[in-house]
Amino acid sequence: MNLDKAKIEAKKMLSRGEVKYVIGYEIGTYGFRISPSFARTPEEVDKFTLSPLCANNLVTYLKVERSPPLPKGIKPSNLKVALFAKGCDSRAILQLIAEKNLSREDVFIFGVPCTGRIDPKKIEAMFPRVVSKADVVEKDDSYIIMIEGKDHPVPKDKLIFDHCRSCQYPNPLVYDLLLGDEVAAGEDYYDSVVELEKQTLNERWNYWRSHFERCIRCNACRNVCPLCYCDDCILERLKPQWMRRSVNANDNTVYHLTRAYHMAGRCISCGECERVCPMHLPLMKLYKKLEKDVKELFEYTPGLTAEEKPLLTTFKPEDSEEFIK
Amino acid sequence: MTATEIFTLPKNRMHAFLGALSGYKLYAPVLVEGVLLFDLITDLKKFSCDAALSGNPVKPPKALLFPQTETMFRFNVTRDVDISVGKDNEGERIIFGIHSCDARSFLIFDQVFDRDPSDPYYANRRRKTVIIGIACNIPGANCFCTSVGGGPASKEGLDVLFTDLGDRYVVETVTTRGKVLIKQVRKTNPDLMAECQAVDIQKALELHKSAEEKMPRNIDLDGMPKKLARLSEHQFWSDISSKCIACGICTYLCPTCYCFDIQDEAAPLSANVYKLVGKRVRVWDSCMFPEYTLQASGYNPRPLRIHRIKNRIYHKYKWHPENFKSFACVGCGRCIDFCPVNVDIVEILSKVKAIRD
Numbered sequence: 001m002n003l004d005k006a007k008i009e010a011k012k013m014l015s016r017g018e019v020k021y022v023i024g025y026e027i028g029t030y031g032f033r034i035s036p037s038f039a040r041t042p043e044e045v046d047k048f049t050l051s052p053l054c055a056n057n058l059v060t061y062l063k064v065e066r067s068p069p070l071p072k073g074i075k076p077s078n079l080k081v082a083l084f085a086k087g088c089d090s091r092a093i094l095q096l097i098a099e100k101n102l103s104r105e106d107v108f109i110f111g112v113p114c115t116g117r118i119d120p121k122k123i124e125a126m127f128p129r130v131v132s133k134a135d136v137v138e139k140d141d142s143y144i145i146m147i148e149g150k151d152h153p154v155p156k157d158k159l160i161f162d163h164c165r166s167c168q169y170p171n172p173l174v175y176d177l178l179l180g181d182e183v184a185a186g187e188d189y190y191d192s193v194v195e196l197e198k199q200t201l202n203e204r205w206n207y208w209r210s211h212f213e214r215c216i217r218c219n220a221c222r223n224v225c226p227l228c229y230c231d232d233c234i235l236e237r238l239k240p241q242w243m244r245r246s247v248n249a250n251d252n253t254v255y256h257l258t259r260a261y262h263m264a265g266r267c268i269s270c271g272e273c274e275r276v277c278p279m280h281l282p283l284m285k286l287y288k289k290l291e292k293d294v295k296e297l298f299e300y301t302p303g304l305t306a307e308e309k310p311l312l313t314t315f316k317p318e319d320s321e322e323f324i325k
Numbered sequence: 326m327t328a329t330e331i332f333t334l335p336k337n338r339m340h341a342f343l344g345a346l347s348g349y350k351l352y353a354p355v356l357v358e359g360v361l362l363f364d365l366i367t368d369l370k371k372f373s374c375d376a377a378l379s380g381n382p383v384k385p386p387k388a389l390l391f392p393q394t395e396t397m398f399r400f401n402v403t404r405d406v407d408i409s410v411g412k413d414n415e416g417e418r419i420i421f422g423i424h425s426c427d428a429r430s431f432l433i434f435d436q437v438f439d440r441d442p443s444d445p446y447y448a449n450r451r452r453k454t455v456i457i458g459i460a461c462n463i464p465g466a467n468c469f470c471t472s473v474g475g476g477p478a479s480k481e482g483l484d485v486l487f488t489d490l491g492d493r494y495v496v497e498t499v500t501t502r503g504k505v506l507i508k509q510v511r512k513t514n515p516d517l518m519a520e521c522q523a524v525d526i527q528k529a530l531e532l533h534k535s536a537e538e539k540m541p542r543n544i545d546l547d548g549m550p551k552k553l554a555r556l557s558e559h560q561f562w563s564d565i566s567s568k569c570i571a572c573g574i575c576t577y578l579c580p581t582c583y584c585f586d587i588q589d590e591a592a593p594l595s596a597n598v599y600k601l602v603g604k605r606v607r608v609w610d611s612c613m614f615p616e617y618t619l620q621a622s623g624y625n626p627r628p629l630r631i632h633r634i635k636n637r638i639y640h641k642y643k644w645h646p647e648n649f650k651s652f653a654c655v656g657c658g659r660c661i662d663f664c665p666v667n668v669d670i671v672e673i674l675s676k677v678k679a680i681r682d
Contacts, residue, residue: 028667030541031466035667036568056666064570064630121359129466131541214357216384216393219614220572224665236616245588245608247393276665278383278574280360 002179003050006084006110009177011042013082019108020079023061025054031130032123036061050084050179052136052143055117055161057270058083059092059226062102082108086117090172091268091303092226098306099266101229104174111175113183116156116164118143120275123159127152162192163271163284173304192282193289208286212256213249214279221273221283222259227266234258260286265294265311268303297323330504332511332518333525334487334494340369341517345510346419349455352389353421354382363389363420377422378459378489381657385580386420386427387434390450393577395607397446397587402601403594415450419506421457426470426655428458428482430580436649437583446607455506458483460529462536467658469542469671475655477540478533488529495521495529542671546642546652549674553643555682557635565673566631568666573611575660575668576637581653584617586610612636638673 010022026037026047034053039045062081085093090111096102115138124130127147134147143159145152157165166189171182196204222228222235235243235255243258244251267287274283294300297320300311334342343351343366351366354377361382366372401407431451438447460478461468470476480486484503488495496518498504511518556562576582591603610617613633619625627633645653654670661669 029661029669029672033667038564038567060570061568129463129541131466211358214360214362216573216577218573218577218611220570220574220665223570223572236614238616238619244590245394245586246590246606247608272665276572276574278360278578278663280358 006179007045010045014042019082020077023058023083024048027133032134052118052138057089057226057272059089063229080108084110084112085172086112086114087170088270090174094306095303099310109175111172111178113180114170115183116160118159119161161271190292192285209249211281212252215252217247220276224272224276264290266302330498331521332496333521334496334518336492339374345514350418387580391447393609397605399604417453419455423458424461425479426657427580429475429655431482433581455484457485460488462532464540465658467661470656471540472544473652473654473656477536495525544674550643550646562631562635566634569630569668571613571630573613574663576611578659584610
């Protein structure tokens, strides 16, 4: 078992004191919920699980943990952090390294070849109010959903995240230990973006306004994003206060468009922003559009190597200027 | 208290019932892009009972009495300061289809906003709002209302309680206000509701009891405030806060979290920056955000996630019960349902209980 391989290695590293902790996944407290899991001792590694439900991009904790919740008197550790990373997560790591926000030697990566993850909104709609802890295994083109000893086979298509279907980089692009065989990439398409592009400016504006209006500005999309790491975020700055705290269609639009522009050429399409949104904002449509534009205009895809300079720090005389009107 | 009156209403007459509530603004749960939300009902055709009663709306009903953004007054600063408080245009309103847990949240809000001195914005809306609830026959996956003093058919905070019997509702008046409202409806629509038969009352009670038995989450909170007081420096808090990403979902979706921030949103009237026009707004705040408790000096007494999570738990289960004799939690389960990283308040409290001290 690939997970067993990871557990053995994780235990070794923890018992030798080589890593601060190992971040993996564990079965959550109810239903289909998965919880990020921090193992600080070899025993805690036994909690780890790995299944199509494990969607969280754990790379975000490299950012969150920069101001770790330490008890008084304890200094932050300089040890490595070990973590599980799927294809998209590994791209976040590469992008962080390229942006000089992370050093490769600061992380130990358990690379997880990923065949797609289950959208909790979809599975909870299909199996509502599941209290007891459920599990899922993948079998060919189906998921076997196991609830209270009963197996329910469901076609993968019905539960998988939309953005996972068109994933081009399901295999980790950087890792220390690869867990399992490489898997085939999905089909490259932008159907939902193309559909939106065909609409008039007014229609698109109204589409986004109607969604942004619903936003409650809980900041979950920003906080969960592994690449939204500014210590002094413009959306939160007080002097000057760029972003009003009023929650309405106007100010929410400023919030989302500001974040979107700051993610252009950086977003690695892990889909975490859309996953966490309690108001079902179709944020991946926005971020897929950015990805597509950046690809078409600059032939650039973020998070593929640690060496290539980030898109917005480079200038080429032959860069497209068509968008400047 | 007033003697309750109990009627039955056929399910297919629901629209007639709601239509009879003329003179009120009607708020009820509707599905918006797959998200259940309380919304102003202007067209009854768009209101579907089944969608409305499928669970707790994502955004709690506190938003109807304590909106996320409230304009307190407008100002115009030239040579003088000119302040104008908006006229009270708020008419009488009805919140329909609220669950018992959410109705109890208003009692917690009252403890804070409707005391002496009372908050005029909240208190004004509160007085103009009639609350019609629906008993919760099937609790959600993370419901624990019975553990915090409530119940799936609790009448606290309600004016009228509906119970769904399949093809009809049992309609029970709770307060005088509810009684007056139902009387009005019956006056204009005499054949709409019938006196409730004893057998239906019995059925409703059985449903209430069975829902209580189905409650998925249970925790005995006896002695919790004192236990928390003893554990404030425990290592445990550091362990549970590691995975928190410090977003505001748990607090914004909480029906009882009432923290707010007050801001002036102004723009210069002209090139002269001393001439300002704008408004003072009150917006929801969250103890999960770094800006919360940030002092003018730049010092923040709660710099880390561990302090923020602790603040949330301690406010709800220690500070509030010590001051108001009730937990600042109604057990609706939203913070558990929507947490992106499975921070589970019932699990946290269970762990607190299990710590030997």
